[in-house]
Amino acid sequence: MPTAEAAAGAARIRRFTPVQIAAHLLLAVTFLAMLWTGACLYFPGLAEVMGRPLAKAVHLWSSGALVAGLAVLAAARPRDLGRVVREAESLDRADVAWLRGGPRRVVDHRGAPEQGWLNAGQKLATAVMLGLLVVLYGTGLVMWLGTGVTWLRIGSGAVDVHDLATLVFVLLLLGHLYLALLNRATRPALRGIVTGEVDREWARANHGRWVREMEERDR
Amino acid sequence: MEQPSAPPPEHPTPTPRERIPIGRAAFLGTVALGAVGVAALSRFGGGVSGLLSDASSAVGVDGIVPTSGWRIYNVQDPMPTFDAATYELVVDGAVANPVRLSWDQVQATAMEEQVCDFHCVTGWSVYDVTFRGIRPQTLIDLVQPSPTAGHVNFQSLEEPYFDQLTLEQFLLPQVMLATEMDGQPLTRPHGSPMRLVIPQMYGYKGVKWVGRITFEEEPTLGYWETRGYAADAWVGTDAYR
Numbered sequence: 001m002p003t004a005e006a007a008a009g010a011a012r013i014r015r016f017t018p019v020q021i022a023a024h025l026l027l028a029v030t031f032l033a034m035l036w037t038g039a040c041l042y043f044p045g046l047a048e049v050m051g052r053p054l055a056k057a058v059h060l061w062s063s064g065a066l067v068a069g070l071a072v073l074a075a076a077r078p079r080d081l082g083r084v085v086r087e088a089e090s091l092d093r094a095d096v097a098w099l100r101g102g103p104r105r106v107v108d109h110r111g112a113p114e115q116g117w118l119n120a121g122q123k124l125a126t127a128v129m130l131g132l133l134v135v136l137y138g139t140g141l142v143m144w145l146g147t148g149v150t151w152l153r154i155g156s157g158a159v160d161v162h163d164l165a166t167l168v169f170v171l172l173l174l175g176h177l178y179l180a181l182l183n184r185a186t187r188p189a190l191r192g193i194v195t196g197e198v199d200r201e202w203a204r205a206n207h208g209r210w211v212r213e214m215e216e217r218d219r
Numbered sequence: 220m221e222q223p224s225a226p227p228p229e230h231p232t233p234t235p236r237e238r239i240p241i242g243r244a245a246f247l248g249t250v251a252l253g254a255v256g257v258a259a260l261s262r263f264g265g266g267v268s269g270l271l272s273d274a275s276s277a278v279g280v281d282g283i284v285p286t287s288g289w290r291i292y293n294v295q296d297p298m299p300t301f302d303a304a305t306y307e308l309v310v311d312g313a314v315a316n317p318v319r320l321s322w323d324q325v326q327a328t329a330m331e332e333q334v335c336d337f338h339c340v341t342g343w344s345v346y347d348v349t350f351r352g353i354r355p356q357t358l359i360d361l362v363q364p365s366p367t368a369g370h371v372n373f374q375s376l377e378e379p380y381f382d383q384l385t386l387e388q389f390l391l392p393q394v395m396l397a398t399e400m401d402g403q404p405l406t407r408p409h410g411s412p413m414r415l416v417i418p419q420m421y422g423y424k425g426v427k428w429v430g431r432i433t434f435e436e437e438p439t440l441g442y443w444e445t446r447g448y449a450a451d452a453w454v455g456t457d458a459y460r
Contacts, residue, residue: 035254044289047408051296089236089246131249138250139257143341157261157288161253 012197013214015096023073030066030172038166063140079198087118088126094209095120106175107183114208129172135165141199144191261342275346288345291408292422294442296394299376299428301411310358310431314350314370318361319444322412325398328361335393335418337425338454350416354398358432368434373426382441383450384417386434393418396429397400421452 008199040055050058074081091099097113098105098120105112109134112194142158158161179186180193186206192198204211232343260342305324311317318330332351364386371389374381388394397416398405405411417424423443444450 042290042406044291044406047291047293048298051298052291052293058381088241089240091241091433092237092239096239123242124245127245128249129254129400131246134246134250134254138253142257146341157257160260162258164256165253178253 007020010047011200013200013203013205013211014196015192017077017080018196019073020084021193021196023081023084024064026069026073030069031169033062034164035170037104042163045142060144063137067137072144078168080217083117085130087116088130089121089122091123092116095123097150108139108185109206110185112113114205114212115210116213117207117210119207125172127166129169132165132169136162136169139165270460287410288343289403290339290343292339293377293408293427294380295377301407301428301429303412306412308429308430310362310433311431312372312435313365314434315363315365316361325353325413326414327359330354330398331395333393334421337418338421339372340421340423340448340452349399349401350395350397352395352398352413352416355394355396358396359390362434364434365436367436368445370438371437372431372433372435372439373429374431374433375410375426376430380426380428380442381433382415382424382444383439384404385438388417388420388451391417396432419454420453423448424452 037050037055037059040050041052041059049055070081092112093114098115101112109115109119112119139158139162143162147156181187182192188199189200189206202212223371250453306322306325308320308325309318312322332349334349336344336346337348369386372381372382372383384394394415394417396413397411400406400409405414410429413429414427415425415429418457424441424446438450440450449456
């Protein structure tokens with residue numbers, strides 16, 4: 001086990017496990033596939049790009065691949081994905097104080113209360129995105145099975161909610177991409193979801209309590 | 220004299236780790252909102268696709284991705300390609316005068332224009348669509364169906380899609396074989412060069428890429444009707460058997 005000094009001195013600190021990285025990559029790839037094929041099904045201008053039967057098949061298989069892949073990853077390392085759920089499901093006082101900083105806090109963490117592994121914004125975004133995925137799967141199932149199962153044909157609600165949930169998810173995704181790729185204060189986090197490790201000093205400034213706990217644990 | 224207060228600790232006291240289940244509430248709230256939305260929009264009619272298309276018009280992105288509320292359905296790829304030089308509209312079956320009309324002859328046929336709504340059985344609608352096309356009576360006058368011909372089949376160039384109306388349904392007001400939509404020739408996704416329009420029924424009855432119209436004596440189930448949908452797809456009914 002590394003000494004505290006060595007641990008504290010390392011330039012990087014491990015933030016995500018390989019299973020967490022794989023789950024994120026799986027979600028990104030399958031969601032973008034579903035978004036693109038969904039757009040081909042939704043916009044008449046894209047109707048001829050892939051054709052409906054192929055677009056529908058890719059859309060459905062991607063949705064299945066995401067569920068199956070997450071199930072495999074969760075079975076392999078239950079604690080890795082469980083940690084994401086556990087972190088996202090509740091906030092502490094520092095998180096609430098962080099949120100009081102308003103929307104500005106999301107792009108600029110200066111002066112923010114010390115945060116853990118995930119900050120309050122990340123927790124809420126994760127919780128809402130997971131909720132939207134449940135909504136998208138539920139409404140998608142109704143739309144898919146509704147062509148063959150009479151009692152599932154319940155009118156326009158499933159179609160409308162599927163569209164609206166996609167719209168909200170895409171808005172959150174655009175914000176997520178802005179913070180990950182463009183925003184100077186937050187983009188060092190990108191390294192974490194690619195390699196697993198983030199810059200220790202950046203982490204200390206942005207996720208101070210987590211870094212402190214990690215260093216105390218290693219002491 | 221008061222005792223001096225204790226010196227401040229070297230490290231700030233960590234914030235007590237209360238766990239307030241706001242994340243769980245956000246998750247469950249999102250799911251609940253979705254469920255309520257499905258129920259409410261199913262109950263009170265959607266119009267959300269219309270709202271979204273209005274919104275995209277308002278911000279000017281409909282030029283890039285023209286939504287106009289339509290979603291395109293086809294059952295075989297690729298969609299049929301219309302070639303004016305080779306297209307023929309065949310009208311035959313139990314008729315005295317079967318015809319094969321070239322595209323020029325189709326265009327020379329008397330046409331009318333109308334504004335009507337379009338409703339898809341899956342829940343979305345497009346309102347105030349302008350169609351121009353041939354009235355059923357014009358076709359009937361041309362081919363003169365036998366008195367026993369009580370049904371009309373519409374065969375799509377998109378095999379194996381077809382559907383059928385009763386002669387009575389075919390003669391309802393506002394039924395037409397449209398060649399133009401909103402002032403433009405039908406585009407390929409909308410069924411060029413000709414689609415059936417019957418605003419009283421859901422869109423799956425409105426066969427696109429019409430290539431052959433056959434007057435029949437016997438009823439036949441259409442493409443979706445063999446998959447559990449109603450032959451009489453009146454808008455406002457659930458249209459499911």
